[in-house]
Amino acid sequence: MAKQRVLVVGNGMVGHKFIDSMLATSSIDQYEVITFSEEPRLAYDRVQLSSYFSGATADDLMLTSEGYYQDNGINYVLNERVAEINREEKYVVTDSGRKEAYDSLVLATGSYPFVPPIPGNDQEHCLVYRTIEDLEAITESAKCSKVGVVVGGGLLGLEAANALKNLGIEAHVVEFAPRLMAVQLDEGGGELLRKKIEDLGVGVHTEKATTEIVAGEQCRYRMNFADGSHLETDMILFSAGIRPQDALAKQSGLEIGERGGIVIDNQCKTNDPNIYAVGECALWDGKIFGLVAPGYSMAKVAAETITESGESQFLGADMSTKLKLLGVDVASIGDAHGKTPGCLSYTYSDDVEQVYKRLIVSEDGKKVVGAVLIGDVDAYGSLLQLMLNDMELPESPEALILPSVEGGEAAGLGVDTLPDTAVICSCFDVTKGDIAAAVAEGATDMGAIKSVTNASTGCGGCAALAKQVLDASLLSLGYEVNTDICEHFAYSRQELADIVRVKKIRTFDELLESHGKGHGCDICKPTVGSILASFWNDYVLEDNHIGLQDTNDIYLGNMQKDGTYSVVPRIAGGEITPDKLIVIGEVAKEFNLYTKITGGQRIDLFGAQLHELPLIWKQLVAAGFETGHAYGKSVRTVKSCVGSTWCRYGVDDSVGLSIDIENRYKGLRAPHKLKFAVSGCTRECAEAQCKDVGIIATDNGWNLYVCGNGGMRPRHADLFATDLDTETLIKTIDRFLMFYIRTADRLQRTSVWLENLEGGLDYLKKVILDDSLNIGDELEAEMKNNIANYQCEWKTTLESPEKLKRFSHFINSDESDSNIAFVAERGQRRPATKQEREDKVNLIELVD
Template identity: 55%
Template sequence: MRLVVVGHGPTGHRLVEALRERDEAGAWQVTVIGEEPRPAYDRVALTSYLTEDADLAYPAHDEGVTLLTGDPVAAIDRKRRTVRTASGREVGYDALVLATGSAPFVPPVQGRDLPGVFVYRTIDDLDAIRTHCRDLTASRPGAGGVVIGGGLLGLEAARALQGLGVDTHVVEVAPWLMPRQLDEGGGVMLRRHIEALGMTVHAGTPVAGLEAGDDGRVARVGLGDGASVDAGVVVFSAGIRPRDELARGCGLPVGERGGVAVDDTCRTEDPAIFAVGECALVNGQVYGLVAPCFSMAEVVADQLLAAATGQDSPARFEGADMSTKLKLMGVDVASFGDPFAGPDQGALDVTYTDPVGGVYKKLVVSDDARTLIGGVLVGDASAYPTLRAYVGAELPGSPEQALFGGTEAVGGDLPGATQICNCNNVTADTIRCAIREQGLTELGEVKSCTRAGATCGSCVPLVKKILDAELTAAGIEVSKALCEHFDYSRAELFDIVRVRRITTFTELISEHGRGRGCDICKPVVASILASLGSGHILDGEQAALQDTNDHFLANLQKNGTYSVVPRIPGGEITPDKLIVIGEVARDFGLYTKITGGQRIDLFGARVEQLPRIWKRLVDAGFESGHAYGKALRTVKSCVGSTWCRYGVQDSVGMAIKLELRYRGLRAPHKLKAAVSGCSRECAEAQGKDFGVIATDKGWNLYVCGNGGMRPRHADLLATDLDDEGLVRLIDRFLMFYIRTADRLQRTASWLESLDGGLDYLREVIIEDRLGICAELEEAMERHVGSYSDEWRDTLEDPDKLSRFVSFVNAPDVPDPSIVFEPEREQIKPVLVTGPRLEVASR
């Protein structure tokens, strides 16, 4: 059977994915015909395409799906059951799904067709806005921009315009912003936030008309109240209209105000034709949010699968929760349930306003103050996931407690039918079942199996709570204990050591642990002590905590020899120093290799050779590269503006500055960094724990990237920082990571495990929500101030040097088991004995 889907937006994409996933028999042969020149992408995240250069593409469908892009369907022939595209292609169908979405509504005001006037819907729109704004800011610096419409999408557009360097105004005809989601109190508080960010809000006034300047482009927006605003760019975001022209063209009923009329199975009057998403008028309503659109897609997928076997599906679209949470330039805004119910509907308000903190909260409850009906949160939406889940249910405590305690102590006892993930329609029971039946123990597993939290992510904290509650109930200990000697996680131990000023392992384990430690906890504590600056890592008792790499300040290789990596900050090295490395390698017969971090690794050193090798290196001005430590490794750089034709900043200089600042910094795992001198990104900074990319105005900072086994593209944390701002932010980032990460947790997985993810990280280290930024900076200053080269210090300490022997009773004898043979003019290790597991099995 042939299915044709018209439109490849998020809803069309979801429909095809849902169908293909469940259509095991392959009953449906799917063709998708889209108008845009590209496959579906994540329209919800549209703004990040401009502000973060995000890749919005959805995963491609499997090869069983035929996708035609850039060729819109022009007509439907219901009798012959075919569609014809603009280019004249004809495709036959047994079932047809209209997923044509909506078009931005542009009110009929004068000047709406002028150059410089845009809508905000597609990647093409955004590309055009970006090109225009670049031209505008170059030719008319300081030019203003106006977004017409102060709703959800309008504010997104405003954020994008401001990000493009335009002085931005928002015009909203209603008396306050986001009138569809917020009450007056919330809208007014939101306005304060938006204005604090440097935008101007004109509320309660319509647009009268747009005027052109001498160049024929838009130059001015006249408002209904007589005022006018200079504007070199205008974006209309005044609502949407369903794209129902195909339905009209083939005689299908549409709503009075547009929308393809469908029943609750999303079927039109013609049983072979469905409509889903923003183009559909279901139960008399058009939905513009992604969650209900996805629900429709799921319903139709079920209907199609049942139809293929001649059965009826019980799947129905049963209305939708219109709850919303978004973050606009750091401002949390959320609305859930029915926030507008009043005394006439037997509802009461509980409100809280903090004008200083910019927080507004309102809960709408039943008149006995027990059942939650809806609410609005502005400035602090941390309680949103829990509160939304409680809509229609009895609150566990008083409304006041719910307003302030929000997410505490719930999750395990949420009613089973409570919808946890709105985007993907996942209930608490579905999550619990998946955890139980499939034995899930990790948040990531729950996300991929149930899709809960996989779209907007706002419910992730709640999913985590349910998971923890299930695991606890199943007797699976959600243990954060490091090992049998400590009941604490690494982060907790870090706080204990820091707050109680503990300086030895013995003190820590006798007061806060048990037994005598092991190869898990000892290096962790050694690292914590080192991060907090407790002297040389081989001093006193600390020496016994170090693993062999830290103990010999070198990297153990497979034959028991070590490798040596001197620091080469930023990868910059003089010819004389290069020669020294070459001479040392030659004189000690070491194998040399260039590392990925732009330095040189010398292999095959025996322990008793290490001090002599390092004596030569330190005398020539080298210092430890900490390749052996869970510490900062390198800050890689491209050659930068000094030499490169394209470079816009001195990336080498910045890399050296950063590497020297953070050298020797002990962390939960190794840290890698890079600085690129322009957006060509030759230093691959977006695959590093922290990566810096030069811009015309300064530096963009990316964090939590990773190469290796699980590559992760770094996230953009902040843009256009000056040198000082960059260093300060990296200081905070690194210290916060060091304090809170688990053992051997790289920054990439640390970020993924942070409740609230990147937003939370921003709140802590940019907005200073926890009030710890000054402390983090001080801690880093202490590290920088107390840095001392570990190898130089070791060479100056006969006691430490005495440990560098292969044999305690024969210090001058080299280890006879270490043997090499030549390969490509260098040495290669030979294991004389090889693994000898037979020793015991006989």
């Protein structure tokens, strides 16, 4: 039987979701799928579009790849617009004249930005905000502009204003309505949002109808308003709403709504039974849905209907939203304007903390019908669930929006009361039942839940709620959530760190005596050793501490497979003089060490035997080198690009900053190793966004990224703070590192730590940037103490004949280990394999 041909016009987020939904059906081999896109690339994440301005590249935003489509047999045609549909004979024709027949046609043409018909709106530097190409144009325009205006104070408009601000130009928002986000917010909410945004230095001009755009005096343009006032600007972004892209459907005679939109039924079918429409181009029950989640639902419904694999229907969608605009938390649920007949509302407004919350309930006071939250959106998850699941409100509904009193529990919604069908993550349509099922199959932490169910990996708004469902599921399955680090201590690493810090415990024996049992082990000993080093920073080879260290820490080198060590001197920021380079070369030559450049911009010397370590380090220390702590769970390197001192494009001195930072934090012991990088401009040659701490120079200071990772499980770092001066930057990193050291699990890199941190990035920002726990000074003081107690462990060791005694293979003989043997390869030596050792061929003769 010939395959059914399914044509998809448009490869945006929803078009791609449709294809993914097709691939998920069992009968996909009976279909041939072809998709057309008029953009030069396949689907990308338009929701995260603004992250393009904080460093994300077009590649980062991609939702799929050509390889994925090829592997799954999906045909795709880029840069090609479908120009005509012949419904009689069921084929389409593209701009270039290409003709493709279809059995089913899916229109996922999306929307286009509405540009108000203002005279002068078609000049240069008058732009829109929709595609990656638009963003490229905005970036170019901003380079020769000082002031920018966004026309439209809705959700996208405020994102666009943030983009302008991030590009370093003076930003203004001009809105026709009397308040910002008029669709989602009531008057009180809009007013507070305006105040907060103005405090950030963005001009807000409401009730302004632009009449014309003419040449300006100070700036490139002047916008004249109907009330006689005006505003000067160099560039203008139109973000005054979207219009469904329905031209193709219209000319093909499909039914179109009065104000646009392709009319569909509950199965996403148009009035032609072979043609479907999904996403922002579709009009269901007189409504256009401008969010991605309803679009995704439509895509699934259409795929199921076409393949006859299900009978699901699209029955509308909840348009509640929670997001951060210009750093301000904003949420809107259901009927935010209180238009439901007879409804009542509770309002909480705090001018000091700048928080506004309004809860709108049904006439009988039993159900949530809507809510507006500004400044504090913690209640969003609970309120949304109450509304979506039509649940009854508790006795005093106001408690849901009142701040929790000191010592009391914040009023919220027990996740136990939610039905299994409650949608926790609306981006990926993950229900409470899905999460519970994942937990039952062994996903027992947030990291695992994210990778199994995708929950919280979209907008992240549901992270706190998802974590609560996880914990409740673990409990109900009888899991005792055991966080003990090992059989000797009934405490988590964080608890042990608190005990050590608060009780000022300075040795392992003291801690074992007071809080543990048995002899300790290779899990708890290094953990406690690291905690003691983090808070007191004593010499790690003191008799009290030496037994706590892994062999690498005891011998201050990295043990390799044959029992020899590698040696890594610190080369801060990767900057090294020719003289020092020569010293490294001479030492390597003298001891016949294998040399290799590391990924952290320094040099690793391999094959040193125990007795050689002090001899090697004696020469290195004499030449001014220090230990590189490559053996420790500690700060490794601060990688840098060459920066503004040499580079034509450099904006700031990345090498200078990286050397300062490396010297500041060198020797700091942490739950796991820490890697840093500093880039001198946005080209990001130092790859700072895959580091625990990444710094990128901007025209106005430094952007700080945290919790990135390369290696086994790469994670793109999160933008943490922008345009910091050097002093604030250092202060912020001090706090961040100490908070990580205090609270992370053993061997937990910052990336995994953040993913498991309740409250996620927002919480971390509150603690570090807003000092919400009031521990900022304490964290800084701890770091100061740690820095004051820094010592080069190799220098200290070389000064102690007692300690040097340990650096021989035998305590009672000068012989070396007869098992160690090398062979030559590419002009250097490497460990002999077992076979080579036994055959004794080509072995290099060792001379002591």
